[in-house]
Amino acid sequence: MDKIQLGEFIKSIDPDLEIKDGKQFTEVLVPSSKLHSLATQLKEKEEAQFDYLFCLSGVDYGHDLGVVYHLRSTIFNHVVVLKTRTSERENPQLDSVSDLWKTADFHEREVYDLLGIKFTNHPDLRRLFLDNSWGFPLRKDYVDDINIVTK
Amino acid sequence: MEEKVKNITTDEQQEYVINMGPQHPSTHGVLRLVVSLKGEIVKNVQPHIGYIHRGIEKMCESITYPQIIHLTDRMDYLSAHINNEAVCLSVEKALEVDIPDRVKVIRTIMSELTRIQSHQLWWASFGMDLGGLTCFFYGLRDREKILDIFEETCGSRMIVSYNCPGGLMYDIHPNFQKRVKDFIKYFRKILPEYDQLLTGNVIFHERSKGIGKLSLKDAISYGITGPSGRASGFSCDVRKHEPYSAYDRIIFKEILFTEGDTYHRYVARIEEMWESMNIIEQLIDNIPDGPFAVKMKPIIKLPEGEYYQRVETARGELGVYIISDGNKNPYRVKFRSPNFVNLSVLNQIASGFKIADLVAIGGSLDLVIPDIDR
Amino acid sequence: MLFDIVSANSAPLPSEPWWRVFYDFSSLTQSINTSLNDAMSPFWTTVTEMLIIGVLFLLFYAVVGLFLVYAERKVCAFMQNRLGPNRVGPFGIFQTIADLVKLLFVELIPIKNADSFLFNLAPFIVIIAGFMALAAIPFAMGLHAIDLNIGVLYVIAVSAMGVIGVLLAGWSSNNKYSLIGAMRSGAQIVSYELSVGLSIITIVILAGSMQLSEIVEAQRAGWFIFRGHIPAFIAFIIFLISSTAETNRGPFDLAEAESELTAGYHTEYSGIKFAFFFLAEYMNMFIVASIAATVFLGGWMPFHVGNWVGFNIIMDFIPPFFWYIGKTFFVIFLMMWFKWTFPRLRIDQLLTLEWKFLLPINLVNVLIMAFIVLMGWHF
Numbered sequence: 001m002d003k004i005q006l007g008e009f010i011k012s013i014d015p016d017l018e019i020k021d022g023k024q025f026t027e028v029l030v031p032s033s034k035l036h037s038l039a040t041q042l043k044e045k046e047e048a049q050f051d052y053l054f055c056l057s058g059v060d061y062g063h064d065l066g067v068v069y070h071l072r073s074t075i076f077n078h079v080v081v082l083k084t085r086t087s088e089r090e091n092p093q094l095d096s097v098s099d100l101w102k103t104a105d106f107h108e109r110e111v112y113d114l115l116g117i118k119f120t121n122h123p124d125l126r127r128l129f130l131d132n133s134w135g136f137p138l139r140k141d142y143v144d145d146i147n148i149v150t151k
Numbered sequence: 152m153e154e155k156v157k158n159i160t161t162d163e164q165q166e167y168v169i170n171m172g173p174q175h176p177s178t179h180g181v182l183r184l185v186v187s188l189k190g191e192i193v194k195n196v197q198p199h200i201g202y203i204h205r206g207i208e209k210m211c212e213s214i215t216y217p218q219i220i221h222l223t224d225r226m227d228y229l230s231a232h233i234n235n236e237a238v239c240l241s242v243e244k245a246l247e248v249d250i251p252d253r254v255k256v257i258r259t260i261m262s263e264l265t266r267i268q269s270h271q272l273w274w275a276s277f278g279m280d281l282g283g284l285t286c287f288f289y290g291l292r293d294r295e296k297i298l299d300i301f302e303e304t305c306g307s308r309m310i311v312s313y314n315c316p317g318g319l320m321y322d323i324h325p326n327f328q329k330r331v332k333d334f335i336k337y338f339r340k341i342l343p344e345y346d347q348l349l350t351g352n353v354i355f356h357e358r359s360k361g362i363g364k365l366s367l368k369d370a371i372s373y374g375i376t377g378p379s380g381r382a383s384g385f386s387c388d389v390r391k392h393e394p395y396s397a398y399d400r401i402i403f404k405e406i407l408f409t410e411g412d413t414y415h416r417y418v419a420r421i422e423e424m425w426e427s428m429n430i431i432e433q434l435i436d437n438i439p440d441g442p443f444a445v446k447m448k449p450i451i452k453l454p455e456g457e458y459y460q461r462v463e464t465a466r467g468e469l470g471v472y473i474i475s476d477g478n479k480n481p482y483r484v485k486f487r488s489p490n491f492v493n494l495s496v497l498n499q500i501a502s503g504f505k506i507a508d509l510v511a512i513g514g515s516l517d518l519v520i521p522d523i524d525r
Numbered sequence: 526m527l528f529d530i531v532s533a534n535s536a537p538l539p540s541e542p543w544w545r546v547f548y549d550f551s552s553l554t555q556s557i558n559t560s561l562n563d564a565m566s567p568f569w570t571t572v573t574e575m576l577i578i579g580v581l582f583l584l585f586y587a588v589v590g591l592f593l594v595y596a597e598r599k600v601c602a603f604m605q606n607r608l609g610p611n612r613v614g615p616f617g618i619f620q621t622i623a624d625l626v627k628l629l630f631v632e633l634i635p636i637k638n639a640d641s642f643l644f645n646l647a648p649f650i651v652i653i654a655g656f657m658a659l660a661a662i663p664f665a666m667g668l669h670a671i672d673l674n675i676g677v678l679y680v681i682a683v684s685a686m687g688v689i690g691v692l693l694a695g696w697s698s699n700n701k702y703s704l705i706g707a708m709r710s711g712a713q714i715v716s717y718e719l720s721v722g723l724s725i726i727t728i729v730i731l732a733g734s735m736q737l738s739e740i741v742e743a744q745r746a747g748w749f750i751f752r753g754h755i756p757a758f759i760a761f762i763i764f765l766i767s768s769t770a771e772t773n774r775g776p777f778d779l780a781e782a783e784s785e786l787t788a789g790y791h792t793e794y795s796g797i798k799f800a801f802f803f804l805a806e807y808m809n810m811f812i813v814a815s816i817a818a819t820v821f822l823g824g825w826m827p828f829h830v831g832n833w834v835g836f837n838i839i840m841d842f843i844p845p846f847f848w849y850i851g852k853t854f855f856v857i858f859l860m861m862w863f864k865w866t867f868p869r870l871r872i873d874q875l876l877t878l879e880w881k882f883l884l885p886i887n888l889v890n891v892l893i894m895a896f897i898v899l900m901g902w903h904f
Contacts (some may be wrong), residue, residue, distance in 0.1 A: 024420050024459055055459070056472045059487035068472070070459065070487075074371055074385070077392065103374035108493040114208075129201030129524060137209050138483075147206075169701045177784040191705070191872055280784045282776065288605035354868050356775060358807025506705070507871045510785050 001047070001078050007046065008079070013041050025070070026080045035084045036095040042071060042080065043100050050080060053101035058111035060140045061085065065092045065117055086117060091151045096122040115137040166194060173202050177280050177510045180520030184497075184509075190229035191505045196498045204524040207271055209267035211484040216242050216316055216451045219484070224310040226488060227522035229269040232465035233262050237471045238393055241460035242316040245475065252317045253441040256434050259397040260331065261304075261313060263427040267338070268297040270427075271421045273517045277417065278349050281358055284506035286349055288388045300330050316451055318444025331435050335428050342424060348425065359414035363500040363512035366411060368452075373496040377489050378419040378465025379516050383411030389463040401433045413508075416515040452479050466490055466517055490522040548844050551667030560699065564877070578670050582659055586808060593807040594621045596854075604865040631796035634700060637795065643697035648794070648801035650690030655808040658684040663737050664813050664838055665825045665846035673810075674677035676737035677820070681718070684812050685771070687805065688714040691780060696800070706789025708871055710780030713770055716879040723887040727760040727894045728753065728820050741824035748823035753901070756894040761821045763883055763888055763890070765859060770815035775864035779872055800894075810857055812838035818852035825849040 002008060006026045007019040014034065020027040030038055042050045055070035055112040069082040086092035097120035098104040108119045116136035119125055127134075135142050167190075172183035181202035187195040193322075207222050216238070223234040236258055243250055271294040278286020298308040304324045305311040313320055351357050365375065370383040380387045387406040390398040406422045408415040453475035460471045467489030474483040493516050501509045561570045595610070595618060602609025610617030636644065661676045669749040671677050688711060695707020729735055731753050732743045746752070750761050770777035781789030791802045818824060825845030829837045870878070 052374060054324060054374055054461075054468065055472055055485065055487040057472050057483070057487075059474060070470070070472075072287050074387075100498075101374070102369070102372045103492055103495060106491065110491075129204040137206055142209075154845075167701065176787060208875065278868065282778070282782065283867060284601075285605050285865050288607060290650060292606055338571075348796070348866070349868065352868060354870055354874075357874055358868060358871060364611070505871055507785050 001076060006078055006080055010038075010042075013045075014038065022081065025079045025081045027083060030082050030084045032084050032086060032094050032116075035082070036097065039069070039082065039097050039100055041072075049075050051075070053097070053103055053107075056104055056107035056111065056116040058117055058138065060138060062140065064089060065139075067077060067094060067111060067117065069097070083117055087132075092117045094119055096120060096125075098122055156322075161495075171476070171509075176349070177513065178520070179276060179514075179518060182494075182520050182523070183514075184517065186506065186509065188506060191507075193501055193504055193506055196501050196509065198494055198497060198521050200494070200520075202524065203521055207525045208484055208486065211481055215331050215466060215479050216453065216481070219481075220315060221312055223486070224312055225521060226486065227464055227466065227469070227490065227519050227525055228309055229272060229519055230265055230466065230469075231309060232258075232265040232311050232313060233347070233464040234395065234469060235312065236262060237460050237462040237469050239314045239316050239461045240462065241453065241458045241471050241473055242453065244460060245456070245458045245473070246284065246316075246447075248317060248445055248447070250318065250445065251441040251443075252439040253443060254445075255397040256324055256438050257319060257443070258314065259401075260431055260438075261301075261311075262396070263430045264297050264300065264331070265311075266465045267395055267424050267427050269295070269367065270424050273420060273514075275351075277514040278513075279519075280510050281349075281355065283349060283352075283355075286345075287306050289345065291517060293338060296334050298324050301325065303327070303330070315444065317447040318442070320444075323445040325436075326465075328435055328438065331431060335432060338424075339428065342421075344423065350418070356414065356463055357410060358507075358511055359515070360412060362413040362425045362504060363515065364410070364412050365496065367409070369499060370411065371494070373385060374492045375467070375496055377463070377465070377517075378406070378423055379416050380413040380467060381406055382408045382419040384409040387468060389461045389468055393461055395462060397434060401430055403430050413511050413515040420517070450479050452477060453481070464489060466519065466522070467493060486525060488522045488525060490518050490520075491525070494518055494523055547681075549666045554667060578660075582656060582670070585819050586804075587657070589811055590804040590807050591621045591625065591856065593811060594624070596804070596857070597807070600858065600861045604862070623884070624690075625800065628800040629797055631799075633796045633798060634793075640697040643693045644793075645798070647690045647694035647697060648798045648805070650693065651687045651805040652690075652801050652808075654683060654685075654687035654690065656803050657686070658812045659808075661737060661827060662812070663741055663819065667843070667858065667866055668846070669738065672701075672736065672738050674734075674736045677729060677735045677740070680737075680812070680816055681722055681725065682859050684809065685714060685718050687809060690805075691773075691790050692736040694794070695780075698790070698793040700793050703790050703792050704786075704820055706780045706782070706786045706792070707772065707897060709782075710773060710790060712872070713773070713777065713779060713875060716876055717767040717770040718761065720763055720879060720883045720887055721771055723884070723891060724760040724764040725816070725820055727756060727891050729755065729888075730891065730894050730898055737819055737824075738821060741826060744823040744826050748821065748826065750821045753894065754897060756890050756897065757821070759890050760894070761817070762815055763887055764821065765856070767879070767883060768817065769832055769860050769863055772809040772860075774806065774810060776867035776869055777875060778864070778869060779875060782869060784869075810860060811853065814853045814856035814860065815849070817856045818849060822852045822856075823848075844887075874898045 001033035003021060003026045007021065009017060010017060010028055011025055012122050014116060018029040018105065023098050042048050049083040050073050052072045052074050053069060054072050057068045059066045059068060064087070066083060070079065071082065072079050084094065086094060094117055096104065098108055099121065105123065106128070108122055111117050112119060112125055113128040113130055114136060167188040169188060170183060171186055171187050172178040173181040178184065183199040183202065185199060186193055207226060210222060211219050219238050220235045224231040226234055230388040236432055268300045271290045275287040275290025278290070301311055304327050305313040310389050328442045345520065354432065364385045367384045370380045370385040375383065375385065376387040386405060386407060391405050403426050406419050406426060408419060455477040456473055462469050469489055470487030472485040472487065475479050476482040497516065501512045504512070558574070561573055572780055599609045606680035613619040613623045658680050660670040661673050661679050691710045692707045695703040726866045728749050731749055732740045734740060734743065750757050769775045781791065791799055794802060825848050827840040827842060827843060
């Protein structure tokens with residue numbers, strides 16, 4: 001499917017979703033409540049078969065945090081980008097997709113470690129790189145007087 | 152009293168937990184594996200990483216795009232050139248700059264040389280993991296020759312920083328073509344020697360065949376790319392699927408196997424060295440004339456938006472995801488590093504094998520620790 | 526002419542060739558013994574002789590150990606396209622001495638929670654096992670500390686004692702890697718001891734004696750590896766494999782498997798205690814190589830080819846001690862060659878190789894050899 005067809009296909013799954021025609025890929029803005037069900041359908045529907053999660057990145061958008069999922073189908077070779085945002089900054093929570101794509105296990109731990117987004121239903125949500133005394137360094141309001149020099 | 156005896160004989164009590172690393176000869180760096188053993192059999196492997204986490208993604212947010220090049224070098228230091236290419240390509244794509252053919256061809260040749268030298272070092276250390284210490288010196292001997300070529304052209308041997316947004320830092324050295332051709336001629340003769348020393352060895356076959364099987368389904372689900380993924384039949388060669396630089400104009404085949412065990416991960420890399428030599432031979436005589444770089448603005452500002460660029464490093468698919476807010480610094484940079492993802496499968500494929508197999512499997516995944524930690 | 530003069534001077538017995546008298550050490554040892562007996566009582570004579578032999582073996586042990594370390598580094602460098610040690614002294618021959626001096630100065634790190642008595646005892650057990658095995662080996666004609674009538678059995682039994690040291694070292698270090706290494710080593714040596722024994726028994730059947738000097742003497746007409754048809758050759762190969770395994774070397778170095786267990790049973794040892802283990806490994810290699818040389822390759826017997834009288838006379842000129850050393854180092858070179866060429870086996874493959882392949886082959890081999898000897902088909 002090309003970009004437009006993909007957009008239509010996703011509309012057919014859930015007409016409320018906001019489709020953005022990005023420069024490279026079809027981008028879908030998903031509310032965090034619908035994320036897991038959409039991801040499941042994208043993976044399992046015959047015509048989509050997004051079986052390969054090739055990138056999962058956490059982003060600090062300022063007032064809230066978000067996660068971007070890059071999905072690819074190894075059969076049809078089409079790509080879709082799911083973007084979701086948490087409702088708050090203090091206790092951000094999202095559904096884990098590690099039951100759909102096992103690679104999400106490590107990726108979500110990384111996002112939890114660096115941005116502090118908690119993934120519900122994750123099998124083993126521990127910090128990955130840093131120990132528990134650290135803050136969440138990829139957040140924009142992270143302060144480290146020793147290592148980060150602000151001009 | 153009886154209860155006490157019972158407690159001791161439960162499975163939990165019989166587990167023998169050892170720490171492999173952070174300083175261990177076969178983890179190739181500061182990777183720590185907490186291995187639960189039952190006798191010699193591995194029950195569970197938990198990787199503990201982050202010993203050299205430098206926060207490259209955070210650092211990128213406060214520096215300019217040309218400066219990022221010097222950090223990506225230090226991620227997967229064996230694929231330094233290819234990492235740089237990923238960042239350059241995404242910057243060029245964002246600015247919609249047309250890159251001269253000469254640059255594309257030189258980048259491709261350098262990438263393939265990088266791939267060969269990376270696989271040489273992998274072969275060397277993989278042999279050592281299995282106890283064949285001589286392999287290490289054979290591999291390094293030939294790798295020196297490529298590093299010498301790099302030194303002549305880039306001024307540096309490993310952390311080359313040869314790419315820059317818009318082209319290359321400097322033109323190739325006048326000797327470059329001759330030396331590369333000499334190397335190809337030399338290495339075509341020497342590569343069968345690798346097979347004689349290790350590939351054909353009975354002990355090696357016994358140690359690697361059927362060990363650490365990774366099914367195609369798991370490979371895709373875990374996102375295992377590079378030679379490790381292709382050994383399982385996962386067609387994931389970015390050079391084929393999304394050609395960048397000069398890969399669209401050359402003929403090469405994607406090495407695919409279906410078995411997915413340690414042996415085929417090994418053979419996939421050996422075959423890739425042959426394939427890389429083919430690619431270089433197609434290009435080395437046809438380097439077009441022209442400028443070696445496009446004049447870029449002194450301060451590069453990417454238009455607002457999101458850019459994703461994939462390249463095929465020696466270990467798999469490297470993704471660079473840049474979110475730009477229009478400033479000279481990126482808003483967010485994410486590196487989807489192949490080693491980080493490849494490490495996640497270790498527990499899945501190493502459980503149930505012996506501890507010696509864990510070392511072999513770890514070696515066959517070809518992990519580079521700075522790329523995992525970033 | 527030279528031949529005539531030499532043989533005339535040493536007044537040979539009519540049946541013995543000149544070199545067997547000229548190069549015989551027993552006259553020397555006899556004269557030392559008589560002069561000592563003249564000077565003191567028999568008890569003190571024995572004590573003095575034991576002391577002399579002890580000191581000589583200590584010296585021999587050190588020299589051979591140092592030389593083997595140097596040789597291994599050079600051979601390994603040769604296999605790996607390197608130069609090897611080349612800075613200390615000409616061709617780096619003093620490198621090992623420099624290393625030894627360094628090891629002497631290295632701090633002996635005390636290990637918390639280690640069983641310190643066993644921890645300190647282990648290196649000595651390993652060393653003593655090597656020493657005791659040296660006692661029965663015939664270095665040249667008439668040059669051996671003691672000529673036991675069960676020499677072969679004694680050497681095998683004593684050299685296998687080293688495993689106790691290895692097990693103790695692994696156990697007492699209180700280190701998980703060490704313990705795995707020690708357990709592997711135990712399983713390995715207990716299994717391969719069988720093959721070593723059986724392959725030597727093959728030759729003992731042919732020789733008809735267990736006394737090492739008699740085994741050498743029996744090879745006067747030709748080395749056993751040539752005389753014993755194919756069974757002797759098979760026994761030699763099996764002996765080579767299993768003795769490599771027994772010394773924890775080469776592709777069988779699972780006990781110290783560097784890439785898996787860092788350094789195996791001697792992970793926690795430092796300084797001179799580590800040097801003991803290091804030296805013991807080379808001495809064990811020397812001992813098994815000298816058994817191979819003695820039992821299969823004729824010990825100190827010169828190399829003779831059938832009726833080539835001229836050739837045989839030239840061979841006779843080389844003193845037996847050099848024949849012995851030459852053969853031993855040839856076997857050692859083979860073992861080094863293995864080590865630097867093959868990847869390491871896995872523990873289950875190692876045991877499979879012994880119990881499913883070497884042992885059955887060996888048993889059949891002994892049977893065939895007995896049959897050949899019975900029928901008198903050997904040369």
